[in-house]
Amino acid sequence: VEIEQSVREKTMSPPSGSPLEWLAEQAQARADDGSSRVLNPRAGDSGLIDFASNDYLGLSRDPRVIAAAIEATTCYGFGATASPLVAGWTNEHEMLVGDLAAFEGTEAAVVFSTGFAAVAGAIASLVGPGDAVYNDRLNHACLIAGTRMSGATLRVYPHNEVNRLDESIRRDRAGGRYRRILIATDTVFSMDGDLAPLVDLVDIANRHQAILMVDEAHATGVFGPEGRGAAAALGVAEQIDVKAGTLSKALGSIGGFIAGSKLLIDHLINRASTLMFSTALPPAACAAARMALSISRAEPWRRERATGLGDQLRLGLREQGWEIRASQGPIVPLIVGEAVAAVELSNRIRAEGYLAPAIRPPTVPRGTSRIRLSTSAANMEEQVRGLVHVIGRNEASTGQC
Numbered sequence: 001v002e003i004e005q006s007v008r009e010k011t012m013s014p015p016s017g018s019p020l021e022w023l024a025e026q027a028q029a030r031a032d033d034g035s036s037r038v039l040n041p042r043a044g045d046s047g048l049i050d051f052a053s054n055d056y057l058g059l060s061r062d063p064r065v066i067a068a069a070i071e072a073t074t075c076y077g078f079g080a081t082a083s084p085l086v087a088g089w090t091n092e093h094e095m096l097v098g099d100l101a102a103f104e105g106t107e108a109a110v111v112f113s114t115g116f117a118a119v120a121g122a123i124a125s126l127v128g129p130g131d132a133v134y135n136d137r138l139n140h141a142c143l144i145a146g147t148r149m150s151g152a153t154l155r156v157y158p159h160n161e162v163n164r165l166d167e168s169i170r171r172d173r174a175g176g177r178y179r180r181i182l183i184a185t186d187t188v189f190s191m192d193g194d195l196a197p198l199v200d201l202v203d204i205a206n207r208h209q210a211i212l213m214v215d216e217a218h219a220t221g222v223f224g225p226e227g228r229g230a231a232a233a234l235g236v237a238e239q240i241d242v243k244a245g246t247l248s249k250a251l252g253s254i255g256g257f258i259a260g261s262k263l264l265i266d267h268l269i270n271r272a273s274t275l276m277f278s279t280a281l282p283p284a285a286c287a288a289a290r291m292a293l294s295i296s297r298a299e300p301w302r303r304e305r306a307t308g309l310g311d312q313l314r315l316g317l318r319e320q321g322w323e324i325r326a327s328q329g330p331i332v333p334l335i336v337g338e339a340v341a342a343v344e345l346s347n348r349i350r351a352e353g354y355l356a357p358a359i360r361p362p363t364v365p366r367g368t369s370r371i372r373l374s375t376s377a378a379n380m381e382e383q384v385r386g387l388v389h390v391i392g393r394n395e396a397s398t399g400q401c
């Protein structure tokens with residue numbers, strides 16, 4: 001205990017003059033405004049009912065997915081041992097990208113070690129200084145990181161406001177400001193669960209000769225026919241230049257992918273630094289993702305259940321005076337407001353046996369701290385009823401909903 005104590009003191013106040021002294025000030029500021037975060041380990045079976053994960057189809061624990069991972073591990077070992085262009089690319093990788101391209105209806109696909117790496121690497125290899133990337137204000141951090149990494153100008157348009165986007169690009173084009181323009185958007189916004197206006201975005205991209213890239217991380221496996229994503233659901237899948245997705249959410253594995261033309265994928269294999277200079281995915285992750293993809297296509301009840309339970313949850317919470325906004329599918333954001341209040345509510349829910357995380361700035365804008373609930377095929381109707389009951393009425397609401 002004594003040692004722990006002295007370690008803690010050391011951690012919280014580095015010797016004066018240390019170049020990292022400013023860390024202590026920042027830690028204090030976080031403690032003061034209630035925004036400190038800690039890693040909360042969970043047990044393999046925590047006993048908590050999960051409304052927190054992105055395992056929308058309940059596939060991460062599916063015995064068939066686990067068996068596929070074990071079989072690939074037995075055959076190849078666990079690690080891929082090298083980057084894809086050196087020696088890390090196995091038959092499992094090759095079969096997976098074949099399946100992904102067939103699923104997405106594109107000529108080709110390639111996988112990266114995470115969705116973050118796929119999106120950031122793709123953006124940074126398609127644009128550079130002298131170009132511009134238009135990002136929706138609520139885009140996931142990896143699109144912003146990719147834009148910064150590329151050296152292109154970062155442009156941000158207000159959430160889903162296509163007229164503002166159209167007008168800005170029109171002025172850029174009239175002024176001859178940029179060589180290439182890339183429009184990049186999440187298709188399902190991760191903290192809000194609403195959809196991007198993809199039909200309008202396709203039209204804007206076409207009219208201004210802009211590249212359109214969509215990130216289907218929360219849509220793959222969940223939205224559209226066979227779970228092919230929000231672009232497929234809205235009938236514009238074939239008009240997207242660059243499609244990004246993740247293997248880490250509904251597919252229950254780990255990794256990210258880009259699907260598109262053969263020319264695009266060849267370019268990424270030759271240019272995307274996050275692919276070239278990072279060890280390839282474990283073969284087991286590829287095998288697990290392939291199995292999950294085939295289950296997802298063959299068992300549509302999974303996405304129907306995840307979405308149906310999302311609808312049930314939205315309805316139940318609205319009836320109790322909570323603001324839910326325009327979410328669709330399994331993501332249900334319960335807006336609380338202040339960070340401290342969101343953490344309190346999350347803790348109260350946890351004490352009743354439900355796992356539901358508080359999401360605070362900088363992940364979401366100030367004043368919109370929330371409980372980000374997500375339903376999955378592994379949840380049951382009575383669990384949703386139980387959760388709604390535990391959350392209770394929104395005391396801050398006027399009561400007239």
Ligand SMILES: *Cc1c(COP(=O)(O)O)cnc(C)c1O
Nearest residue numbers: 114115116140186190217246248
């Ligand atoms: C989760 C997420 C990612 C990152 O995917 P990982 O596979 O977890 O790295 C990328 N984009 C969006 C929109 C996401 O929600």
